[in-house]
Amino acid sequence: MEDNLKIAKNYNPKEFEDRLYETWINKKYFTPEVDESKKPYTIMMPPPNITGHLHMGHALDNTLQDILIRWKRMSGYEALWLPGTDHASIATEVKVENELISQGYDKKEMGREAFLEKVWEWSDKYRARIKGQLTKLGVSADWTRESFTMDENLNKAVREVFVRLYNKGLIYQGNRIINWCPKCMTAISDAEIEYSEKAGHFWHIKYPVKDSNEEFIIATTRPETMLGDVAVAVNPEDDRYKHLIGKTLILPLVNKEIPIIADDYVDKEFGTGCVKITPAHDPNDFAVGERHNLPKIVVMNEDGTMNSLAGKYEGMDRYDARREIVKDLEEMGFLVKIEDHTHNVGTHDRCSTVVEPLLSKQWFVKMQPLADPAIDAVRSGKVNFVPDRFSKIYFNWMENIQDWCISRQLWWGHRIPVWYCKDCNELTVQNETPDKCSKCGSQNIEQDNDVLDTWFSSALWPFSTLGWPDKTEDLKYFYPTNTLVTGYDIIFFWVARMVFSGIEQLGEIPFEHVLVHGLVRDSEGRKMSKSLGNGIDPLEIIDEYGADALRFTLATGNSPGNDMRFYMERVEASRNFANKIWNASRFVLMNIDESIVEEYKDNAKDFRNSADKWILSKFNTVVREVEENLEKFEIGIAAGKVNDFIWSELCDWYIELVKPRLYGEERSTKAAVYDTIMHVLKGSLKLLHPFMPFITEEIYTNITNEETITTSQWPVYSDDLTFTDDVKAMEYVISAIKVLRNVRAEMNVPNSRKASIMVIPSSDEAKNAFEEGKAYFEKLASASEVVFIAKSEVPNDAVSAIIEGGELYMPLDDLVDKEKEIERLTKEKEKLEKEVERVNKKLSNQGFVSKAPEAVIAEEKDKQKKYQEMLDKVLERLNSYRG
Incomplete structure (x- = not known):
């Protein structure tokens, strides 16, 4: 009969996983229809970047989503899991540019169009690779609706949102402090910065008060920015400096006067209580400068070199200039001291260049009007974080939100839909490419060279993928979506932006639940990284163990919001x-x-x-x-x-x-x-x-x-399948069998040795259960017979056990050869006595106790306790055998 079984003799996932997935796709099991008679359930796949292999974090994220979508599909919902990828403008551009450099090509010499052709080739290759990796994992996504953030219909949505926000006064162009990468020559988002502790210095510098013998001591970690200082600020309540507020200082090296101003931003308890203000090179200084109407002096070029306003340091790299400035300060008597200082340094995650805060003319989104309704959506419970503690991260960012820099000095991405007239300087902002200036009619117009921040397009993901701004059937039926599954590291970069974008553009939240998961760490709890060499390729696990084993490992090791090893x-x-x-x-x-x-x-x-x-x-x-x-x-x-x-x-x-x-x-x-x-x-x-x-x-x-x-239909609980009395009866039997097995295991009794089981039931209910279960005792507990006895009939020489439903006894002679067991236990006793003596001697040795590490001593104490407990049990058993 076995040869006729349809299921192969041995479990080998390689024999059927690929075959089954192909069948699922061909049968369109994962492609839902718009069916008003059924409820929809929608999950949007967080789109992975098209920059290479998927890692274990992607495997976890997609496994969790697939579990939810398969459950809902079987529960009768029209379940849509919409997959796709993100163009990841800066990450992809860096990857492609580096590849071209290795081939001897220069991006600028190629020109924008030729370079973008290469990026599209990269995109096609890696999007296909990512899809292949996800199918190996078994994701039940609807590939007929697969989206890419650079698809034409998604580009249409991006332009529509930009134009709407611009016309509403929520997008503006202005000079503000942004994160600048001097190597990639573009503004970058906070999400693209990696912070690490690095050794640095505090340089303490004298700033003389004009026409006075007094001086301020200013501490800075970036002396090169002092060339752009426009003021020194003190706390208005600081008695040390009240008499100097409104006077001026002489800026060392530059030899110009700058005012002493009062601002609550300054912590009078920190350092010397005075802070140099450089609005063009520090975000906090920029805010102070705005409050006091201070000038903004940029002393650095976009490539990290010093510009013409840096005087004699013009043309120097920022770090070369720093060394020269420190040298000159020391020679001129302005350098008080140099103090070692370890601080967080932000680097661009794509090229590892230290990021420079820099005043730059960029496009921004005015955030407060968008943030307020998004905050209300979470506070009111319309959007729920799982676990709820992550709502605090959301609120913290949204309630202290700054305007969002959305322009990037790149070629790959959604080009900003703004055209400049070279004749009248008018801006034309519209969805379609214009053929002339909207004001003067000149055809001498040019589109903005910048592209939009990647997060701008991914913020629209829940609805742009469903056809918005067109009023599609998919959009009407599947939006709002139900659940977003994502990591905690992008709650404010992506989740918050989707919430306010959905509310602003459609008047509805984009999803009801945000399931937040943690990171997948290695077995030692370390973050997986290339530098540590501890990354694990999900595809290699699948190849060796099968996708199901990987998925089940990730599922069982996961709890919402927590990292897993x-x-x-x-x-x-x-x-x-x-x-x-x-x-x-x-x-x-x-x-x-x-x-x-x-x-x-x-x-x-x-x-x-x-x-x-x-x-x-x-x-x-x-x-x-x-x-x-x-x-x-x-x-x-x-x-x-x-x-x-x-x-x-x-x-x-x-x-x-x-x-x-x-x-x-x-x-x-x-x-x-x-x-x-x-x-x-x-x-x-x-x-x-x-x-x-x-x-x-x-x-x-x-x-x-x-x-x-x-x-198939998901199982449903039924009162008709609840048999309380039978469950109780079987629990009596099963618990008794477990106890009997444990007793036999402790006594090293082989299964082949049968033993009589005598039962004193505690109730008629228990007796009936044991009576019906006699055959189970014989099969699963090596019972030769099961008999019911009274307390007075218990043999003197029997092993006992208390169970739920009564007492069990087994004659000792049925279980062991007493003389052989006494011989074996005596040898075990002698062995354990030696171990106890050894560890006691060690712990009584003051030389050992005084010198050994606490962990070693603790380990020896654990051994002492373990060996003594084992010895006590052996002695107890020997005493019972000897009477």
């Missing part, structure tokens, strides 16, 4: 779990007689016994609990419960409990087992499917006549 041992455990399911399913198929199934198809349920009702009830309970866990996004807990039920209740207990009936001759009881085990097995595969889609599909389609498990 990745252990290869857990991947192996997940694969073992898959193997367990595979073998159990094969066993079921091997032992089902279709003629009996047909004979009892209408009344098999009538022949169920307590074991059948117990497993049905336990399965019913896990159905309810898993549903509740998934509703609360407790995905790891849900996965653990499915694992525990299948491994323990179904495989280790029910299948073992019913083997005598399966191997027996009674056709009616076999029918009851078949009916029960198929109901539970099919339902268990459905519960497991969102977590392990491939193995569940392969087994399910081979044990049923159904085409697929992906669109």
Whole structure:
């Protein structure tokens, strides 16, 4: 019969994972339709950047989304999981430019159009690669709706939003402090800056007060910016400087007068209580400068060299200028001291260049009018963070929001839809490319060279992908979406921007729930990185263990908002779990007689016994609990419960409990087992499917006549499958068997040695349970017989155990050869006594205790406790044998 099984003898995911995925796509199981008779459920895939391989963080993020979408699809929703990729303007441009440099090409010599052709080639290649990687993971995304942030319809949405915000006065062009990369020569976002502790200095510099013997001592970490100082600020309540407010200082090296101003920004307890103000090179100084109407002097070029306003330092790199300035300050007597200082230094994550705060003319979005409704959406509960603690990060950023710099000095990206008239200087801002100036009619117009920040287009992702600004059927049906799954590191860079964009453009929130997950770290808790060499390629794991094992490892190791450690041992455990399911399913198929199934198809349920009702009830309970866990996004807990039920209740207990009936001759009881085990097995595969889609599909389609498990009905809790009395009866039996097994294991009794089991039940209910379960004791606890006795009939020489429902006794002679056991235990006693003596001697040695590290001493104390406990047990056993 085994040779005729449809399920292969050995579990080998390579034999079916790719085949099944191709079938799913061909059958369009993941392509929902607009169906007003059904509820939609929508998740937008956070679009990965087209800059290379997906990493373990992507694997976690997409596994969680796939679990949710498969669950909802099986629950009867029109479930849309829309996939796509992000053009990642600066990251991609850097990658392509570096590749071209290695080939001997220069971006500027190529020109914009030729360079963009190369970027599109890169884009096509890596988008295909990313899709291939995601399909290996088994994501049930609707690839017919796949989107790319540079698609024409998404570009149309970007232009529409820019024009709307501009016309509303929420987009403006202005000179403000931005993050500037001197190497890439562009403004960058906060998300593209990596901070690390670096050794530096505080240079303490004298600033003389004009016409006075007094002087200010200013400490700075960037002496080169002092060339752009326009004031020195003190706290208005600082008594040390009140008399000097309004006077002027002489700026060293530059030899010009700058005012002493009062501003609450200055912390009078920090340092000397006075701060140099350089509005063009520091964001805090810029704000002070705005309040006091101070000039803004830029002393640095965009490439990080000093400009003409830097005087004798013109043309020097910023760090060369720093060294010269410090040297000159020292020679002229202005340098007071140099103090070592470790501080956070921000570098561009793409080229590792130190970022320069710089005054620059850029395009900005006025944020406060957009932030307020977005704050209200979370406060009112329309948008919910899971876990809720992450709403604090959201509020902290949104309530202290600054205007958003959206222009980038790049070629790859959404070009800003602004045209400048060279004749009358008029700006034309519109969706379509104009052919003439909107004011004077001149055709001498030129489009802004800059592109928009990548986050500008990704902020529109929940609705631009559905066809907005066109009023499509998809947009009407699938928006607002339901759940966003993302990491905690981009809550303000992306999540917040999607919230305010959705509310501003459509008047509705973009999603109801934001499920926040943590990072996947290595087994030591370190962040995976190239520099540490501890990264793990998801594709390599899939190749060796299968996608299901990787997915289940990520699911069971995850709890909302928390980082997880990745252990290869857990991947192996997940694969073992898959193997367990595979073998159990094969066993079921091997032992089902279709003629009996047909004979009892209408009344098999009538022949169920307590074991059948117990497993049905336990399965019913896990159905309810898993549903509740998934509703609360407790995905790891849900996965653990499915694992525990299948491994323990179904495989280790029910299948073992019913083997005598399966191997027996009674056709009616076999029918009851078949009916029960198929109901539970099919339902268990459905519960497991969102977590392990491939193995569940392969087994399910081979044990049923159904085409697929992906669109099968999700199990539903039923009061009709709750058998309280039978569950209690079986729990009596199972707990007793567990106790008996433990006793035999502790005494090293082999399974082949049978023992009589004497029971003193605590109630008639328990006695009935043990009576019905006699066969289980014989099969699973190596019982030679099960007899009920009174307390007075307990033999003197018996091993006892207290269980739920009564007391158990086993004659000692049935379990062991007493003389041999005494001999063995005596040797064990002597061995343990030596260990106890050794560790006691060590801990009583004052030389050891005074010199050894605390951890070593603690370890020895743990050994002392362990060996003593083991010795006590051996002595107890010996005493019982000797009487």
